[in-house]
Amino acid sequence: MSGSYRTARRLSINCPRQYLDKTATVSYGSTMPVPARTAALAAIHPIQVVTRRTGLSADVIRVWEKRYGVVTPVRSAGGRRLYSDADIERLRLLAHATLSGGTIGRLAALSPEALAALIAPADASTGAVTGIDAARPAHEAVRRPSPVPGGTAMTAARDHLDTSLAAITRFDGVALDLLLRRAAIALSAEAFLDALVVPLTERIAAHVRDGTLRPAHRHLAHAVLRRVLDHVTTTATPPLPSRDVVVTTPSGQGQELGALLAAAAAAADGWRVTYMGPGLPAEDIVETVERIGARALVLSLGAAPGDRVIPRELRRLRALLPGDVAVLLEGAGAEVHRSVTAEIRAAAPRDLAEMREQLRALADGSDDVPTSDGTAAAAAPGRGRGRR
Numbered sequence: 386m387s388g389s390y391r392t393a394r395r396l397s398i399n400c401p402r403q404y405l406d407k408t409a410t411v412s413y414g415s416t417m418p419v420p421a422r423t424a425a426l427a428a429i430h431p432i433q434v435v436t437r438r439t440g441l442s443a444d445v446i447r448v449w450e451k452r453y454g455v456v457t458p459v460r461s462a463g464g465r466r467l468y469s470d471a472d473i474e475r476l477r478l479l480a481h482a483t484l485s486g487g488t489i490g491r492l493a494a495l496s497p498e499a500l501a502a503l504i505a506p507a508d509a510s511t512g513a514v515t516g517i518d519a520a521r522p523a524h525e526a527v528r529r530p531s532p533v534p535g536g537t538a539m540t541a542a543r544d545h546l547d548t549s550l551a552a553i554t555r556f557d558g559v560a561l562d563l564l565l566r567r568a569a570i571a572l573s574a575e576a577f578l579d580a581l582v583v584p585l586t587e588r589i590a591a592h593v594r595d596g597t598l599r600p601a602h603r604h605l606a607h608a609v610l611r612r613v614l615d616h617v618t619t620t621a622t623p624p625l626p627s628r629d630v631v632v633t634t635p636s637g638q639g640q641e642l643g644a645l646l647a648a649a650a651a652a653a654d655g656w657r658v659t660y661m662g663p664g665l666p667a668e669d670i671v672e673t674v675e676r677i678g679a680r681a682l683v684l685s686l687g688a689a690p691g692d693r694v695i696p697r698e699l700r701r702l703r704a705l706l707p708g709d710v711a712v713l714l715e716g717a718g719a720e721v722h723r724s725v726t727a728e729i730r731a732a733a734p735r736d737l738a739e740m741r742e743q744l745r746a747l748a749d750g751s752d753d754v755p756t757s758d759g760t761a762a763a764a765a766p767g768r769g770r771g772r773r
Contacts, residue, residue: 429467429468429469430467430468430470430473431466432458432466434468434473435468435472436616437619438473439473439480440480440566440569440570440616441476442562442566442612442613442616444559445559445563453493454493455476455479455489455493456468456472458472471497474497475500478500478504479492479493480567480570481500482495482500482503487503541571542568542572542576542577542580542581542584545571545572545581546580546584549564549565549568549581550588552564553589553598553602553605554602556601556602556605558605561609562609562612562613565582565609565613566616569613569617574617574649574650574653574654575653577617578649578653578737579736579738582610582614585610586606586607610642614642614645614648617652617653618645618652618660619652621652621653622652622656622658623657624657625657627656627657628655628656628657628747628748629656629657629658629659629678629679629680630656630659630679630680630681630744631658631659631673631677631679632658632659632661632683632685633660633661633662633665633670633682633683633684633685634663634664634665634684634685634687635665635670635686635694635695635698635699636664636665636666636698637664637694637698638663638664638686638687639663639664641662641663643687643715643716644660644683644684644685644715645660647683647685647715647740648660648683650740651683651740651744655748656681656748666698667698667701667702667705668705670682671705671706674706674707675707679710680747681712681713682702682706682712683714683715683740684699684702684712684713685716686714686715686721686722687716687717692718695722695725696722696725699714699725699726699731700725700728700729703729703730703731711732711747712730713732713734713743713744715733715734719731720733
């Protein structure tokens with residue numbers, strides 16, 4: 386372990402600290418020089434910051450701490466774990482090194498310098514984003530061409546699919562979380578979502594139907610997928626004003642995996658996503674759209690042929706929404722309710738690829754959204770834009 390890392394750990398361990406309102410406040414004795422006091426204050430972070438900057442889930446970080454002692458966070462007065470900048474950099478290097486095939490059991494003993502040297506050759510050959518860019522949020526990092534051609538990316542996605550299914554079969558949620566987060570870093574957004582996550586959900590459903598997996602396996606997998614997709618959406622969504630899209634499901638629709646997939650795809654394509662969760666009444670959806678001035682609304686619909694709530698909610702939404710807001714309906718329910726879809730002039734993308742095309746058409750300034758049958762769905766005439 387390097388001297389700088391040991392110094393940072395001693396500094397963070399020996400300093401009294403307090404943790405209030407998710408922001409660390411460190412108190413020092415009057416004998417500590419002001420520069421050292423300032424440096425230590427900047428080096429204390431809650432685990433939410435660590436997960437955002439490393440791409441690792443909180444569960445994975447805890448396992449690595451307990452089993453391998455990769456970092457030793459200090460504790461606040463309330464018992465919360467706090468991490469230094471050196472801790473975060475070490476975790477980031479470890480996460481990156483595992484992508485090259487190293488095992489955490491072997492990597493855990495290496496110093497940050499050794500880890501950096503280990504991953505440097507791989508970075509040079511693949512053009513991966515490292516160093517300062519890797520610590521930045523996804524929308525700020527320098528964008529380089531993907532080092533993996535399409536065919537190879539699909540092969541890599543299939544490999545991730547097989548290992549993810551194996552983790553689900555073992556009922557190993559921690560391993561599944563780590564595998565999916567590795568894949569989200571290693572693959573392009575389209576390959577991760579279209580070639581890994583979508584087929585994974587389909588395979589899980591098929592295995593539950595044929596009895597190979599139990600419903601409990603599906604619940605575990607969906608819980609992990611929700612966390613990972615939410616992380617992908619959060620890190621990809623630009624924080625500054627941009628073209629806005631609201632993603633949710635209407636009243637009576639509690640399954641949100643399709644909505645999370647749509648949110649992640651839109652965020653990766655440059656939209657600022659406001660994800661509202663499942664089962665929102667029409668009035669709440671419209672208020673959200675108006676308050677942020679969204680250009681588009683994406684609704685995820687499950688298949689329920691006899692459901693009378695969905696048609697009513699869709700008609701109410703279209704009547705209340707500003708006339709220039711485009712509506713996209715994703716999921717099996719859009720086909721089930723295709724007559725209402727046509728009535729409210731909504732687009733019904735068949736898959737994520739088509740949804741991207743439709744959102745890109747909107748981003749380019751089109752008032753009409755191309756649909757799979759060659760026609761165009763347009764925002765319906767209606768009320769003017771509400772308050773922003």
